[in-house]
Amino acid sequence: MTRRTPTSEHTIAWLFMAPGLLGLTLFILVPFFLAIVLSFTNTRLGSPLPVEWVGVREYVRLLGDSEFLRAMFNNLLFALVVVPVQTLLALGLAVYLNRPLRGRAVFRTLFFMPVVFPLSLIAVVWILIYSPDANGLMNHVLRVMSLGHWQARDFLHDPLWALPAVMLTSIWQGVGLQMVVLLAALQAIPGELYEAAAIDGARAWQRFRHVTLPQLRNALVFVVIVTTILAFRVFDQVRIMTQGGPENHSATVVFAAVQAAFDRAQVARGMAMSVVFFLVVLAITLVQRKLFKQTRS
Amino acid sequence: MHRKRLWIVLDYLLLSAAALLFIAPVLFMVAGSLKPDARVLSEMDSLRAVLPAQLDWQNYRDVFARIPFGRYLWNSALINGLIVGLGLIVNALAAYALARLQWRGRTLILAGVLALLIIPFEAIAVPLFYQLSALGWRNDYLVQVFPFVANPLAIYLFYSFFLGLPRELEEAARVDGAGILRTFFAIVIPNAKPVFATVAIVTFLLYWGMYLWPLLMTVDDGVRPLPLAIATFYTLPPVQWGDILAFGVMMVLPVLVIFIAFQPWFVRGVATTGIK
Numbered sequence: 200m201t202r203r204t205p206t207s208e209h210t211i212a213w214l215f216m217a218p219g220l221l222g223l224t225l226f227i228l229v230p231f232f233l234a235i236v237l238s239f240t241n242t243r244l245g246s247p248l249p250v251e252w253v254g255v256r257e258y259v260r261l262l263g264d265s266e267f268l269r270a271m272f273n274n275l276l277f278a279l280v281v282v283p284v285q286t287l288l289a290l291g292l293a294v295y296l297n298r299p300l301r302g303r304a305v306f307r308t309l310f311f312m313p314v315v316f317p318l319s320l321i322a323v324v325w326i327l328i329y330s331p332d333a334n335g336l337m338n339h340v341l342r343v344m345s346l347g348h349w350q351a352r353d354f355l356h357d358p359l360w361a362l363p364a365v366m367l368t369s370i371w372q373g374v375g376l377q378m379v380v381l382l383a384a385l386q387a388i389p390g391e392l393y394e395a396a397a398i399d400g401a402r403a404w405q406r407f408r409h410v411t412l413p414q415l416r417n418a419l420v421f422v423v424i425v426t427t428i429l430a431f432r433v434f435d436q437v438r439i440m441t442q443g444g445p446e447n448h449s450a451t452v453v454f455a456a457v458q459a460a461f462d463r464a465q466v467a468r469g470m471a472m473s474v475v476f477f478l479v480v481l482a483i484t485l486v487q488r489k490l491f492k493q494t495r496s
Numbered sequence: 497m498h499r500k501r502l503w504i505v506l507d508y509l510l511l512s513a514a515a516l517l518f519i520a521p522v523l524f525m526v527a528g529s530l531k532p533d534a535r536v537l538s539e540m541d542s543l544r545a546v547l548p549a550q551l552d553w554q555n556y557r558d559v560f561a562r563i564p565f566g567r568y569l570w571n572s573a574l575i576n577g578l579i580v581g582l583g584l585i586v587n588a589l590a591a592y593a594l595a596r597l598q599w600r601g602r603t604l605i606l607a608g609v610l611a612l613l614i615i616p617f618e619a620i621a622v623p624l625f626y627q628l629s630a631l632g633w634r635n636d637y638l639v640q641v642f643p644f645v646a647n648p649l650a651i652y653l654f655y656s657f658f659l660g661l662p663r664e665l666e667e668a669a670r671v672d673g674a675g676i677l678r679t680f681f682a683i684v685i686p687n688a689k690p691v692f693a694t695v696a697i698v699t700f701l702l703y704w705g706m707y708l709w710p711l712l713m714t715v716d717d718g719v720r721p722l723p724l725a726i727a728t729f730y731t732l733p734p735v736q737w738g739d740i741l742a743f744g745v746m747m748v749l750p751v752l753v754i755f756i757a758f759q760p761w762f763v764r765g766v767a768t769t770g771i772k
Binding site: 215216221227230231233308312313317326328336382438439466 | 507508511514515517518519521522524525528536537538540541545585586587589590592593594597598599600602605608609612614615616618619620621622623624625626627642643644645646648651676677701704705707708711712722723724726727730737740741744747748751752755756759762763764766767
């Protein structure tokens, strides 16, 4: 057997690795550490003050910063509403589609279609749907459904409705994605499990409860975690639909970080927000690892 | 028998109602793009919202008159083509080194790449903006391409796939005297088509609609991608809704064609990764 010498394999391996490693270092690792370093300074663009270390000052300020706390709260609320609603809807659609059904591929395509639409376009179309006029599409639908009791309102400029409006748009766009993941997991469940359950006399609900759900556990954990992380990453919709308004009622952490660092030149503050945002995502990921481990044991 | 048929009808009615919720905004967009501006707003409470009385192509002519649409489309195609194309090469090579080759530092680098998976782009967008601006690198095509070529998720997808390939294929090639390069290009790549398709689709979906990064890094229409063009439309008063919707239709049409043509691959790619 003609084996290459280890040295040549070693060299080729590093050549294979080099472009990727260079990219990951320059465009992920370096900015990541830059964010941490700058968040401990007083850096501000165009400021006459010399740059110096100020320790955790920016982080302490964030704790008392009502704008940032509001954004954090909005992200939490977003996750608390969107994650369960979107997951249940996706599960329902997936279960409903997971049976012999003529035209199943067509319906799957339709449910999945919004996923390939750019969020910036979806946001603009939904601005129109949320039109404040009495005959705006959403106002009109709600009036018909409430038998004429609904009072037309300006959803995107209403402190109470701006965030829910953004949530609904996000659910509409994202549910097809989760449905596809869950549908794939459903189709991977061995048919014998259902046959065995049927022989044991299990009814439809019992089969769902004792066969489908346990078999789906990992896929569900995965979907919930991915959606939770996405809920903390929300930016495009907010920037386009509400600009975080009215009065930060729909601002998110990423939106606030971009606004601070980019629109207001408060570099250190924006970096501190980015670091906190990363820590939140890290925490969610660690929870995911833990949940996955439990299934394996 | 009649009962059964009734259930089937109900079944499809229910499915169609659900499907309607998903396509109504899309139909609304298409219908609105074919109407004069005033009617887009005034007809929202009737069936005319999704079914225009007649087809008026004026909005489409307006889009071409107001913005260099072809330019934006070309920018988007070029930027995404480069991200996907270069990404396939760079990430597949790195993943192969991690999965199959013996070298010092492999375990450490592998752990490092996996750790990078959890850093969301939004967390580094702002520092990366400062880093590249400080180098004077802004407002061109490459600044919209290079940061996204090397991708930990793509490396991970390739890596898992290469691990699952039967070793015998490569060993047979090696016995026949093929070097690592020959083995990789002649044996591994032809057997890895599905993962190349998955990675291409996932990266395309991730970056096609990208908004935050070009918003931070570019100022010239000459290099900006489609998703930013829509914002220029929206911020220039008076808001011409018909034009915006016509622009929207033109913007999604190419992706929709690709999506429908490669539908099974899209679904498989997303189902295996859960990532858009």
